[in-house]
Amino acid sequence: MSETANRIIEVMTELIQSRGYSAVSYQDISEAVGIRKASIHYHYPSKADLGVAVIRAYAASLMEQLREVEEDANSTAQDKLNAYFEPYLGFKGNDRHVCLCGALAGEYFALPEVMQVEVTAFFAAHQKWLADLFAASQESGELRMSGSPVQVARLFFDALQGALLARRAVDDDSQIDDVVATLKALVF
Amino acid sequence: MSETANRIIEVMTELIQSRGYSAVSYQDISEAVGIRKASIHYHYPSKADLGVAVIRAYAASLMEQLREVEEDANSTAQDKLNAYFEPYLGFKGNDRHVCLCGALAGEYFALPEVMQVEVTAFFAAHQKWLADLFAASQESGELRMSGSPVQVARLFFDALQGALLARRAVDDDSQIDDVVATLKALVF
């Protein structure tokens, strides 16, 4: 993938996390990247193509961040859960971004179908990752569980997604801290 | 408020809950209401005016639904919390709508400032309603509390908002049921 193609992905990712997909135009991308509108089409023929590429890169990046703790045989369930929280805590700061797929889910039926498929896959994959972790820790007794692994996974994932929306709306980073702390208290 | 003005609000509310604000055009509203584009401008001069009116009507409607249980001196903390869950459970069905303000929060920085203010107020009001409930039930001992009233309120509200996004993305109503059940188990 060329350097320009990469920059376009980066810029589009940030724009969607700030405004959503529908509100982003080729003009916006063009100005942020520093190339002409037509050049964007060379790398990504349509806006839907770009949207799909952005979601895939975002999803892969998050899963990549989990690989280390996953592959370490010494990592505990606590380590893994803390690793999962990391990206959400990383959202704290001044740009008030939300999760890319959280933003896209809010405008789901405005998205091209090829993008809807990717958003659905993202949600399913993350809930499954958490559910697998909780299922394993239930057997080993590492975490305190109140509810089935699937139910607890859904609560965790949904609360984190909601926390990003809330901290943006009320402009208060402690929204994320509070939810992470409360979730930890439930299982640690 | 005229009957047409009301219909426009209803239609716009549904469209935003399905696609988000940015992706809704006067053409879309026009077709759904059965009037011409220019007639919409008569009732709401700009799209931002319409957006503000929609959020206010939506927020008022939700708070209205809570009034009965709030004013009943016999209602318990459990009753009140169950009443709060009601609208979220009401989302279950075929149209896969999300909370109006949840959708708007996802495209927050694409919104006119007058709308951002309303979205922020909605989030703050709902978290406060829950926090007040939890604070009162902490004194009375009616609910089991793990964390401060504000923290628990944030977890509840955020998880419910996230559950709407998730059940839309994966097209499974049990997402809402699971989160509500798990939240109930935490405090009942």
Added chain:
DNA sequence: GTCTATACAAAGATAGAC
């Protein structure tokens, strides 16, 4: 690969007749 130029449709909005 990036550019200029342009096509074509759709956007939000207004004027003025009825």
Added chain:
DNA sequence: GTCTATCTTTGTATAGAC
């Protein structure tokens, strides 16, 4: 209050030169 007609800007996208 609703309409037709129109304005102006912006949207995504393509053709073809460099």
